Amino acid sequence: MQLRVHYLPESVAAEPESLATDQVEHGTAVVIDVLRATTTIVHALGAGARAVIPCLTIEDARAAAGALPSNGVVLGGERGGRSIEGFDLGNSPAEYVPRIVAGKTIVLTTTNGTKALLQCAGSERILMGSFVNLSALCSVLAGRQNVDLVCAGTDGQITREDVLVAGAIVDRLTVEPSSTEPEWELNGEAWAARDAWLAVVTGATDGELTARLIEAMRASRGGENLIAIGMSGDIELAAQIDRFTIVPRFDPVSGRIEADPAPGHMA
Numbered sequence: 001m002q003l004r005v006h007y008l009p010e011s012v013a014a015e016p017e018s019l020a021t022d023q024v025e026h027g028t029a030v031v032i033d034v035l036r037a038t039t040t041i042v043h044a045l046g047a048g049a050r051a052v053i054p055c056l057t058i059e060d061a062r063a064a065a066g067a068l069p070s071n072g073v074v075l076g077g078e079r080g081g082r083s084i085e086g087f088d089l090g091n092s093p094a095e096y097v098p099r100i101v102a103g104k105t106i107v108l109t110t111t112n113g114t115k116a117l118l119q120c121a122g123s124e125r126i127l128m129g130s131f132v133n134l135s136a137l138c139s140v141l142a143g144r145q146n147v148d149l150v151c152a153g154t155d156g157q158i159t160r161e162d163v164l165v166a167g168a169i170v171d172r173l174t175v176e177p178s179s180t181e182p183e184w185e186l187n188g189e190a191w192a193a194r195d196a197w198l199a200v201v202t203g204a205t206d207g208e209l210t211a212r213l214i215e216a217m218r219a220s221r222g223g224e225n226l227i228a229i230g231m232s233g234d235i236e237l238a239a240q241i242d243r244f245t246i247v248p249r250f251d252p253v254s255g256r257i258e259a260d261p262a263p264g265h266m267a
Contacts, residue, residue, distance in 0.1 A: 002146045005166045005189040008153045009119040027146025029123035035222035037113025038128040039238045043093035045259040046244040048102030052257040054114040061109040077109035116152035121252040128248035136245045138172040160220035167197030213239040
């Protein structure tokens, strides 16, 4: 059972043992862009959106939204963290609430998250990961083989906040190995991500965990970028571990992201 972390989407294609091989084409990829795309996607689906359609460019997003009934679509996204002119919503999870998105299809384009998602299109199963659906995601991943955790990064640079999510997933999956399954084989980045996560959370009480996580993400590249544009509240939303019990799943054929409940849970 292979459990690998990729600090940037570009490393996925560059590594010979990664998603380009037959082995991992039958595995699971988890896209992580905690500040903010994957957190926002979980919020949108948790608020009752029918699906999310990710688009690489602004032009693609406008075209995709234009092909859908105007009363059933919400156009969202950002560039450089800021809302796009003419779009209905930006990329803040706080915007994706039931009164706006319930029953609607979200067309979404972001600077980093959608790029990372499309980089993983060759994997058999593609899921979205964040702190807000951490336990639900780990329930889906437990016992699966060949899992790749793909961090989106920011403008081609590694971001600590995404590495922390990857480390939390690695820690959850490896702390109590199943007696009926072989142990995970980790790559070097997976070990390092787990160490980074443990450095933040070790010794924290339940009441301290969220505060420590917020502090760590505020000091990260993505966190500093959000603070600079006055969106620090999104960091607090992204740090709410297990707020949702759904796991967004991307179907490259339909181009849609829809919500799967975690095993044993109802979304």
